[in-house]
Amino acid sequence: MAKKFIADVAVAGRRVFLRNDFNVPLNAGGEITDDTRIQAALPTFRHLLDNGARIVCSSHLGRPKGEVVPDCSLAPVAKRLGGLLGERVLFCAETVGARAEKAKAKLKPGQILMLENLRFHPGETRNDPAFAAELAKGIDLYVDDAFGACHRAHASIDEITRHVPLAVAGFLLRKEIDFLTLAAENPPDHYLVILGGAKVSDKLPLLRHLVTQADAILIGGAMAYTFLKAEGMEVGASRVENECLELCRDIRRQAEERGVRFLLPRDHIAACQIEPNITVRIIRTGEGIPGEMMGLDIGPETVEAFQAEIGRARLIFWNGPMGVFEVDTFSGGTMEIAAALAASPATTIVGGGDSLAAVNRAGVADRISHLSTGGGASLEFLAGDKLPGIEALTEA
Numbered sequence: 282m283a284k285k286f287i288a289d290v291a292v293a294g295r296r297v298f299l300r301n302d303f304n305v306p307l308n309a310g311g312e313i314t315d316d317t318r319i320q321a322a323l324p325t326f327r328h329l330l331d332n333g334a335r336i337v338c339s340s341h342l343g344r345p346k347g348e349v350v351p352d353c354s355l356a357p358v359a360k361r362l363g364g365l366l367g368e369r370v371l372f373c374a375e376t377v378g379a380r381a382e383k384a385k386a387k388l389k390p391g392q393i394l395m396l397e398n399l400r401f402h403p404g405e406t407r408n409d410p411a412f413a414a415e416l417a418k419g420i421d422l423y424v425d426d427a428f429g430a431c432h433r434a435h436a437s438i439d440e441i442t443r444h445v446p447l448a449v450a451g452f453l454l455r456k457e458i459d460f461l462t463l464a465a466e467n468p469p470d471h472y473l474v475i476l477g478g479a480k481v482s483d484k485l486p487l488l489r490h491l492v493t494q495a496d497a498i499l500i501g502g503a504m505a506y507t508f509l510k511a512e513g514m515e516v517g518a519s520r521v522e523n524e525c526l527e528l529c530r531d532i533r534r535q536a537e538e539r540g541v542r543f544l545l546p547r548d549h550i551a552a553c554q555i556e557p558n559i560t561v562r563i564i565r566t567g568e569g570i571p572g573e574m575m576g577l578d579i580g581p582e583t584v585e586a587f588q589a590e591i592g593r594a595r596l597i598f599w600n601g602p603m604g605v606f607e608v609d610t611f612s613g614g615t616m617e618i619a620a621a622l623a624a625s626p627a628t629t630i631v632g633g634g635d636s637l638a639a640v641n642r643a644g645v646a647d648r649i650s651h652l653s654t655g656g657g658a659s660l661e662f663l664a665g666d667k668l669p670g671i672e673a674l675t676e677a
């Protein structure tokens with residue numbers, strides 16, 4: 282993946298378009314509830330500031346669907362970014378057009394201008410050349426630091442690169458590429474993958490690829506119940522995707538043929554409702570989960586078996602919580618796995634919005650080698666797909 286990198290090009294005095302992923306969660310009052318994505322973007326801003334670039338940045342936020350939706354404004358992001366950098370961040374309430382052009386033209390070296398939400402324009406998701414050309418007007422250098430959006434061929438990610446002299450990766454994007462390439466292209470022996478979370482259908486393409494790469498695959502979360510039902514287990518009212526049963530059998534067959542250890546939960550924390558103080562039962566896979574109950578976390582024997590696998594791994598990729606970790610009663614398995622990763626000397630990579638939240642909740646974020654900021658993008662990358670946003674960058 283030899284793409285040009287920001288540290289290898291001159292930026293002094295240049296007018297840079299910096300594409301960020303500032304798609305941060307906001308509460309009902311419009312306040313940012315988690316600024317991890319803004320924090321992760323700071324190294325590239327600092328580099329550009331230290332080297333006297335004129336910085337024009339923007340992002341998508343929420344799902345405004347091509348219209349101006351005031352609740353999706355980037356204005357609070359500009360304020361938070363300014364606070365974190367200790368610098369003034371100018372904000373333009375337009376993304377393209379006369380006012381945006383004027384603000385871009387006035388920008389001095391060492392100044393930052395944030396343009397309004399890219400998705401207020403229908404041209405963004407349509408990869409529209411006219412919209413991309415407007416974004417690129419007056420720009421000397423394009424810097425992509427929005428890994429979380431790189432799997433989308435959108436105007437500010439893909440088409441814009443055809444309207445600028447040079448398109449390079451920022452520090453955050455480069456770090457993502459480096460860590461994920463390690464897992465995707467030449468994993469060491471003892472490569473362990475742990476998958477969980479809500480839907481198996483989201484992750485089947487990734488699993489198909491991983492059975493050719495990993496030494497061991499551990500499955501938890503709701504997705505385990507589709508696999509277990511496919512093997513004939515009674516799963517009660519657990520979350521199952523019936524249309525995926527055959528594909529699950531197929532993946533297990535492939536794992537077996539290739540000698541990949543494929544572990545499903547041996548026991549379960551089951552309950553009739555997802556509520557904090559509900560009575561739970563520990564049920565072994567062989568017993569089956571009775572009709573009205575749901576499997577909502579992995580049980581203690583499973584935790585032990587998974588810990589043993591984590592203990593012998595040299596590279597670990599984890600996506601998807603092991604249970605309904607948002608509720609304390611069902612968070613134990615996920616917290617144990619997070620702690621085991623943190624204690625492991627292996628290179629550890631965690632991806633996915635809920636998985637990062639789980640690692641934070643476990644208080645071990647600083648002991649994970651790499652926290653991938655891109656949910657869908659990291660899964661596509663590890664599935665061996667080419668990401669349009671990375672492909673579009675200038676060759677080194």
Ligand code: ADP
Nearest residue numbers: 478479502503576577601604605633634635636
């Ligand atoms: P990520 O965002 O890390 O990719 P997902 O979005 O795939 O993860 O899955 C996270 C969700 O899966 C969480 O909201 C969690 O409550 C849910 N989940 C995990 N295990 C179960 C389960 N056994 N039953 C129902 N939901 C589950």
Ligand code: MG
Nearest residue numbers: 633634635636
């Ligand atoms: Mg999620």
